[in-house]
Amino acid sequence: MDQPRTPKRAETREEPQISAAAREKAEAAKAFIAEKYSKKKREDTENREYWDEINKRMVELNLSETEQRMVREEIMHKEAERLRSLRARTSIFDFEPITIIGRGAFGEVRVVRHKSSGEILALKKMNKTEMIRKNQIQHVRAERNVLAKANNPWIVELKYSFQDEKYLYLAMEYLQGGDLMTVLIKRDILPQDEAKFYIAEMVLAVESVHKLNYIHRDIKPDNVLIGRDGHIKLSDFGLCKLSDIQTDNLYSNLNKLEDEAKAKQYMERRTDYKRNRALAYSTVGTPDYIAPEVFGRGGYTETVDWWSVGVILFEMVVGYPPFFSDEPSITCQKILHWRNILSIPREANLRHSTCDLIRKLVCDAGDRLGSHGVEEIKAHPFFNGIDWENMRSTRAPWIPELRNDYDSSNFDNFDEVEPFYPPQESRKKKGKKDSNFINYTYKKEDEDRAAILISALNELEAIKKTHSSSRQENSPSQGSYPKKLMLSSQELYSD
Numbered sequence: 001m002d003q004p005r006t007p008k009r010a011e012t013r014e015e016p017q018i019s020a021a022a023r024e025k026a027e028a029a030k031a032f033i034a035e036k037y038s039k040k041k042r043e044d045t046e047n048r049e050y051w052d053e054i055n056k057r058m059v060e061l062n063l064s065e066t067e068q069r070m071v072r073e074e075i076m077h078k079e080a081e082r083l084r085s086l087r088a089r090t091s092i093f094d095f096e097p098i099t100i101i102g103r104g105a106f107g108e109v110r111v112v113r114h115k116s117s118g119e120i121l122a123l124k125k126m127n128k129t130e131m132i133r134k135n136q137i138q139h140v141r142a143e144r145n146v147l148a149k150a151n152n153p154w155i156v157e158l159k160y161s162f163q164d165e166k167y168l169y170l171a172m173e174y175l176q177g178g179d180l181m182t183v184l185i186k187r188d189i190l191p192q193d194e195a196k197f198y199i200a201e202m203v204l205a206v207e208s209v210h211k212l213n214y215i216h217r218d219i220k221p222d223n224v225l226i227g228r229d230g231h232i233k234l235s236d237f238g239l240c241k242l243s244d245i246q247t248d249n250l251y252s253n254l255n256k257l258e259d260e261a262k263a264k265q266y267m268e269r270r271t272d273y274k275r276n277r278a279l280a281y282s283t284v285g286t287p288d289y290i291a292p293e294v295f296g297r298g299g300y301t302e303t304v305d306w307w308s309v310g311v312i313l314f315e316m317v318v319g320y321p322p323f324f325s326d327e328p329s330i331t332c333q334k335i336l337h338w339r340n341i342l343s344i345p346r347e348a349n350l351r352h353s354t355c356d357l358i359r360k361l362v363c364d365a366g367d368r369l370g371s372h373g374v375e376e377i378k379a380h381p382f383f384n385g386i387d388w389e390n391m392r393s394t395r396a397p398w399i400p401e402l403r404n405d406y407d408s409s410n411f412d413n414f415d416e417v418e419p420f421y422p423p424q425e426s427r428k429k430k431g432k433k434d435s436n437f438i439n440y441t442y443k444k445e446d447e448d449r450a451a452i453l454i455s456a457l458n459e460l461e462a463i464k465k466t467h468s469s470s471r472q473e474n475s476p477s478q479g480s481y482p483k484k485l486m487l488s489s490q491e492l493y494s495d
């Protein structure tokens with residue numbers, strides 16, 4: 001007789017509890033695999049298109065078999081060189097320290113020299129243990145991803161990202177003019193026309209982040225850097241978020257935000273964000289620029305960044321941010337009650353268009369300018385006279401005076417806290433893959449495939465020209481050949 005079936009264990013088993021850290025790790029691994037797969041797919045397609053184009057052009061140029069073989073070899077050689085240089089591991093020993101220019105939440109930023117290229121860069125160093133402890137793994141990835149993906153003049157250029165046992169590093173171009181916060185501390189108030197320049201550039205910069213499908217979420221004067229030409233770029237993408245996850249709240253602990261008391265608790269955590277600013281700005285980790293909907297449970301969109309731009313405009317022309325308080329939790333409450341708090345002082349003597357733009361940015365998300373696209377912001381009368389298409393080629397209101405390319409006079413001074421290089425014993429350790437930060441390494445591909453193709457084709461055209469004129473004269477002259485193909489130039493004439 002059949003025995004009554006005992007219920008399967010699995011049927012009664014409870015869902016396993018997964019810790020936030022494990023979830024973050026799993027998500028990072030998932031993102032890593034997805035990224036690898038799509039990169040491979042993209043590369044295969046590019047490869048095919050690349051070679052199709054070359055073959056087509058060689059036929060058009062009527063190249064002989066030998067010529068075609070030479071061109072292929074030349075391209076393959078360059079591509080191999082490019083891949084070799086990409087694989088070579090970057091480490092802290094590739095850099096030489098110069099000065100510390102910033103200290104952020106998880107580490108410091110230094111001006112460094114890249115030993116082999118001589119390039120002067122800004123190196124941001126972040127403590128891994130701290131990042132893990134504060135559940136920042138996703139944020140670190142976001143920053144690295146945005147910087148690596150962005151290839152536009154409004155976003156600080158990432159040159160390398162790498163890691164060692166204790167730290168993550170981002171080596172970026174060095175913007176010598178300092179940050180906008182330093183400018184505001186020095187100048188106190190900016191004339192409205194100068195503010196117009198910076199706000200217009202910020203609009204274009206934020207637009208470029210949104211075009212990448214990200215929300216910056218941490219637009220504040222400290223994250224607006226000024227280059228040697230006086231034009232701005234955005235940095236610090238640690239809180240950046242893909243904008244399709246719009247109902248996700250800003251910080252994982254804010255997901256459960258139930259009331260203002262929780263907001264207070266959250267802000268106390270942010271006070272870990274020690275910054276060494278002038279007295280007026282000595283409050284650490286200020287929430288001054290965060291839009292109210294970010295604190296709520298209803299989700300938000302990219303327009304949170306336009307709120308921040310509005311707050312910065314207020315600060316530039318009035319002299320202090322609208323929700324300022326010594327106590328960050330009070331700033332949070334002021335933001336949540338912005339309707340009763342926001343007041344533009346008469347004494348600031350602002351133009352009607354300036355006040356109007358502030359009010360149209362610092363307002364409910366539904367009414368906010370920019371919620372129907374950036375064009376409605378650009379069309380606001382505050383920006384009259386702005387040449388949006390040629391902004392970066394206009395003259396900036398302030399051009400930093402610099403003695404050399406590592407001049408750091410536009411930054412505060414910071415004391416050395418720990419040595420730049422890790423201790424001797426950890427140098428020899430073979431870096432074990434850190435599962436928390438897989439795929440963090442990045443190198444800017446200086447000569448990418450497209451550049452190789454273009455230069456190969458240009459060379460081809462030049463060769464062909466010389467080739468036909470030399471043939472006509474029947475006396476090939478090596479002197480007229482492009483350098484890179486010179487060694488094999490006899491081969492070119494072998495048929």
Ligand SMILES: Nc1ncnc2c1ncn2[C@@H]1O[C@H](COP(=O)(O)OP(=O)(O)OP(=O)(O)O)[C@@H](O)[C@H]1O
Nearest residue numbers: 102104105106109122172173174175179222236273
């Ligand atoms: N590429 C750069 N060029 C010049 N200065 C830079 C660069 N990157 C960062 N800095 C300086 O270092 C400071 C801190 O950098 P960043 O904001 O990226 O660090 P963080 O740890 O995320 O800081 P925060 O706590 O303010 O979020 C900046 O305010 C700026 O003054």
